[in-house]
Amino acid sequence: MLELFSYGPVLRGFLVLLISGFTFPITGVYLLRMNLLPLRFMLMHGALLGGAIAMAFQFNPFWTTMLINLLLVWFMVKTARGLKADMGYISIFIMVAAVGLAFALISIFNVQAKDTMSLLWGSIFTIGTLQTVGFIVIALLIVGFHFLKYRQLKAVFFDPSVAFSSGVNERAIYTIVVLITALTVAVAMKLIGALLIDVVIILPAIISTLHAKSFKSVVIWSSLWGGFFAFAGFFVAYWLKIPTSSAIALIATVVFLVIYFRKKQKS
Amino acid sequence: MEKSLIVTQNNLEIFTSHSKWLYPLFELEDFLFTGKYSPENLSLTDKIAGKAAAFLIVRLGFKKVHIHLISEGAVSIFNRFQIDFTFDELVPKIQCKTEEIVIGNEPVDEVWQMLRRRAGRVAGLSVEIKDLVVEIDHKLIIDKLNLRVGKGEHVFIKGANGVGKTTLLKAILGLEKFSSGSIQVGDFLVGSKEWDKNRSVTGYVHQEMVKNNFPISAAEVVEIGLSGQQLNQTEIFHRIEIAMRRTGCFHLEKRSYHELSGGEKQRVNIARCLCQQAKVLLFDEPTSFLDNGAKDEMHELLTELWINEAPTAIIVSHDEHWMSKFKCQIHELRDGIIC
Numbered sequence: 001m002l003e004l005f006s007y008g009p010v011l012r013g014f015l016v017l018l019i020s021g022f023t024f025p026i027t028g029v030y031l032l033r034m035n036l037l038p039l040r041f042m043l044m045h046g047a048l049l050g051g052a053i054a055m056a057f058q059f060n061p062f063w064t065t066m067l068i069n070l071l072l073v074w075f076m077v078k079t080a081r082g083l084k085a086d087m088g089y090i091s092i093f094i095m096v097a098a099v100g101l102a103f104a105l106i107s108i109f110n111v112q113a114k115d116t117m118s119l120l121w122g123s124i125f126t127i128g129t130l131q132t133v134g135f136i137v138i139a140l141l142i143v144g145f146h147f148l149k150y151r152q153l154k155a156v157f158f159d160p161s162v163a164f165s166s167g168v169n170e171r172a173i174y175t176i177v178v179l180i181t182a183l184t185v186a187v188a189m190k191l192i193g194a195l196l197i198d199v200v201i202i203l204p205a206i207i208s209t210l211h212a213k214s215f216k217s218v219v220i221w222s223s224l225w226g227g228f229f230a231f232a233g234f235f236v237a238y239w240l241k242i243p244t245s246s247a248i249a250l251i252a253t254v255v256f257l258v259i260y261f262r263k264k265q266k267s
Numbered sequence: 268m269e270k271s272l273i274v275t276q277n278n279l280e281i282f283t284s285h286s287k288w289l290y291p292l293f294e295l296e297d298f299l300f301t302g303k304y305s306p307e308n309l310s311l312t313d314k315i316a317g318k319a320a321a322f323l324i325v326r327l328g329f330k331k332v333h334i335h336l337i338s339e340g341a342v343s344i345f346n347r348f349q350i351d352f353t354f355d356e357l358v359p360k361i362q363c364k365t366e367e368i369v370i371g372n373e374p375v376d377e378v379w380q381m382l383r384r385r386a387g388r389v390a391g392l393s394v395e396i397k398d399l400v401v402e403i404d405h406k407l408i409i410d411k412l413n414l415r416v417g418k419g420e421h422v423f424i425k426g427a428n429g430v431g432k433t434t435l436l437k438a439i440l441g442l443e444k445f446s447s448g449s450i451q452v453g454d455f456l457v458g459s460k461e462w463d464k465n466r467s468v469t470g471y472v473h474q475e476m477v478k479n480n481f482p483i484s485a486a487e488v489v490e491i492g493l494s495g496q497q498l499n500q501t502e503i504f505h506r507i508e509i510a511m512r513r514t515g516c517f518h519l520e521k522r523s524y525h526e527l528s529g530g531e532k533q534r535v536n537i538a539r540c541l542c543q544q545a546k547v548l549l550f551d552e553p554t555s556f557l558d559n560g561a562k563d564e565m566h567e568l569l570t571e572l573w574i575n576e577a578p579t580a581i582i583v584s585h586d587e588h589w590m591s592k593f594k595c596q597i598h599e600l601r602d603g604i605i606c
Contacts, residue, residue, distance in 0.1 A: 033481045155494040158483060159473065165440050166543055167467035167495020213523040214484035 004238065013124035014234055016135045017244065020191055020200060021230025023139040025222035026146050027184040028205035030177045033157045035088075039073075039178065040201070042091035043185040044194040045098040046072045050186070052102040056109035062131050066186040072098065073182040077175055122193030124234075124244050131190065138183050145180060146219070149173060154215050192245040199245065203252040204229065210259050225255065273312045276304065289365070292323040293388055299327065306330075316341045317361030318369040322378040325350065336361075340371050376574055377594075380419070383577060389419030391579030392453030392468060392546040394439065399448035401431070401438055408434045410603030411448065419577040423590045426600035432583035435600065436549045439581070440469055452547055467495045470545025470578075472536045474555045485527065485535045486511070486520040492543030510542035511535075513575075514568060530561030534568060541576070550582040554589050566592050 005011045031037060049072075050065030072094055080087045105111065127135070146153065155163035156170045156177075163170045188197050208221035233248030240247065272291035274282040282298050284291035291313070299306060306328035313320060316334040321341035324332055325348045332345070337354040338361045345352045360366050365385065369378055383389055394416040401409040408431040416422045426432050437443035439450055441457050452469060455462035470492070489507045498506070511517040516534040519527060524535065533553055540548050554562045566589065573580065583600075584590055590597055599606045 151490060151494040154483070154487060155491040157481060158488060158491055161437070161440065161442055161473065162471055162491060162539075163494060164442055165466065165469055165471040165545075165549075166492055167465075209482055212482045213521075214482055214487050216484075216487065218482050 009125045009127070012129070012132055013127055013244075016127050016132055017124050017191065017230045017234055018227065019135060019139045020188060020226075022223050022227035023142045024184050024188055024201050025204035025208075025226035026142050026219055027177075027181045028201040028203075028226075029208070029219055029222050030153075030157075031181055031202060032205050032209065034174070034177065036178065036181065037202075038088040038091045038095075039076075039181065040185050040197065042072060042076065042095040042098070043069050043182055044189070044197065045095045045102070046182075047186060047189045047194055049098040049102040049105075052105040052111060055111040056105045062134070062187075062190055065189065066134075066183060069182045069186040070179060073178050077178055081171075122189055122191050122196075122245065124191055127190065131187075135187055135191075138180075138187055142180060142184065145176065149176075153177070157215065192248070196245040196249050199229070199249040199252050200226065203256060207252070207256050207259055210256075210263050225252075229255075269314075271314045274298075275310045275312070276308065281309070288363075289319055289323060289382060289386055292320060292327065293383075293386055296323075296327060315361060317363055317366040318344055318371050319363075319365040319378070319382055321345055322369065322375055323382065326375050326379050338366060340366065340369070344371055380574060380577065384417070384419045387418070389577035389579075390544075390546055391419035391577055393418050393451075394547055394579060394581065395451040396439070397449050397451075399435075399438060399450065400446045401434055401443060402446050403434065403443075407603060409438070409445075412600075412604050414598070414605050416579055416581060419573075419579055421573055421580040421582070421593065421595045423593065423595055423597040424581065424583045424600050424605070425585055425587060425590060425597060426583070427585065430600050431603060432585075432600055433551055436471070436551050436581065436583060439547075439549060440471055441466055467492075467543050468546045470540030470543050470548045472533065472540060472548065472550045472553055474552045480525045483524045484520065485516065485522050485524050485531075488524050488535050489520075489538045489542050492539040492541070492545075506542050507538075510538040513541055514538040514572075528561065529557045530564045533557070533561075533565055537568065537572065540578075541572075545578065547579045547581070550580065550584070552584055552586075553582065554584060554586045562586070562589050565589075569593070 005014065031040065046069040047065045050068035051061050053059065053068065054061035054064035076087060076090050076094055079085070080090045152163070152168045152173050155166050155168045156173045160170045184201065185197060188200050192200050204222045204225035205218070207225050208218045212218040212221050229248045229252050232251050233244055236251060237244040237247035270283045270285060271287065272284040272295065273280055274295060281304065282295055284294050286294060307330050309329065310331045310333070311324060311329045312333045313324070315336045316324065317338045318340035321344035325344065330351055332350055332352040334341070334352065334354045336356045336358060339357065339359050342357065365382065396412060396414040399409055399412040412435070424432055424435070434443055438445050439452070439457065441462065450457040452462070455465055455468070486507055489510055490503065493503055493506060508517060511520060514534045514537050516531060516538055519531055519535065524532065527535065554565060557565060572578070
């Protein structure tokens with residue numbers, strides 16, 4: 001089985017999957033805690049728009065998607081603050097607008113819709129060298145930001161008013177969290193596809209909150225679960241001859257159910 | 268230079284001071300804080316003692332005292348607390364403002380607190396609000412409000428729900444923008460760049476109810492107080508431990524914050540403010556969601572905190588029964604102004 005790794009794309013895919021598995025769930029913790037779950041729907045649709053723009057204008061879909069998602073998040077934060085509105089509502093508005101624009105572009109530029117839709121599936125074996133660098137940079141960004149701003153993050157997650165009174169620039173932390181999340185969602189789509197993105201980002205964080213008692217342990221466990229799912233998912237996928245994303249999703253679901261019912265039994 | 272205060276143990280000088288007024292006694296208080304000496308076994312010789320000095324000597328726990336020049340008021344205080352004292356000269360009163368302020372029959376802690384404030388030995392900063400106007404969505408919430416809270420003072424603000432009590436606290440914190448007026452916390456004007464760098468001087472204790480149940484341990488909540496400060500890990504652990512011990516919640520450090528009782532959560536939140544070294548504490552309905560036992564505990568804890576740390580405190584609450592337990596000023600917020 002190890003001879004698989006003699007193929008460059010397989011080895012690259014495996015390493016990127018492992019790096020993402022260990023680091024991306026950290027942003028899942030942010031998404032959960034800051035109740036930004038609607039944000040990832042917006043980002044998924046943003047990816048569709050990015051794909052449509054890339055196909056229409058012959059750009060690189062990976063980088064275009066990332067750029068579009070960053071712009072959408074920036075617009076969302078700016079609009080929500082300007083209107084003093086809930087980010088969830090704004091993200092729904094942007095989501096609808098993004099899909100509308102994406103389909104308009106597909107229609108105007110005669111883009112093959114299936115090409116754009118391929119973004120919804122993703123593949124770990126089609127990741128290029130430059131994209132690998134992109135993944136590594138984003139993983140480092142997540143880990144670096146988390147360790148540098150660990151106490152500030154914890155304060156904002158506990159209560160923004162308390163964070164503010166402790167001297168934390170809670171608006172800046174919030175904005176950076178949303179931007180990092182946008183980048184993570186954008187690149188994770190390439191890896192595992194839009195439909196199963198929650199498996200890499202959210203599910204490890206949800207499982208951790210079921211058994212962890214502190215913020216530190218939630219983050220550590222999310223990272224460990226994410227890494228484990230990625231590692232096990234890769235080999236289970238090979239063994240069962242199913243897509244990697246499906247294998248990861250199934251393993252995560254089993255773990256989630258086991259921990260959930262054990263917790264229920266205890267209580 | 269002549270020594271104004273001498274403390275001996277078995278005729279051996281262990282502490283001396285050359286300072287004036289009541290400062291030698293406050294210096295002695297710091298000296299004894301280490302717990303190395305027991306005042307009951309020491310002898311104190313003071314140059315001059317009026318009523319204020321007598322109260323401080325009593326509070327320090329000395330039993331054997333010699334005063335060169337003593338006032339009649341001080342004699343009566345020493346007699347009241349059965350202090351074994353001698354003196355060289357007795358005068359009707361000491362020529363000092365504090366001799367007039369102190370009556371002589373007040374509780375010792377009350378006098379001690381007042382003297383500490385006069386000596387500038389309080390952790391608190393003053394808060395001065397002038398003509399404050401706050402509007403939210405074009406609705407006038409606070410209308411030219413004026414309030415002054417001195418260093419180390421404690422003020423309660425009562426008022427019905429929705430009168431703007433929380434808005435007032437948020438304005439002091441700088442979280443709520445105000446249309447006009449000014450808020451000065453110590454030397455910092457709220458909203459200024461200087462204040463922005465020093466806003467951790469204000470600690471905020473919100474209602475017990477935190478809007479989420481995301482896992483966080485009690486120690487992690489206390490650590491939040493240090494979020495805006497650059498400290499090494501050893502210093503962080505040290506500060507957390509001291510703050511939690513001072514509020515009696517160190518045994519809860521590893522427990523999940525959300526599993527704690529209402530009273531325990533408030534202890535943890537006050538520890539967070541102590542860890543932050545906040546000089547002004549703002550309490551927003553601190554007894555909401557607390558049962559009577561927890562309210563009594565909270566009263567005890569705050570009284571102790573005010574005696575020992577003496578931060579300035581502004582407490583908004585609608586729990587009049589609980590507020591009446593404190594001997595503090597109680598203001599009412601009505602129609603956007605303090606009545």
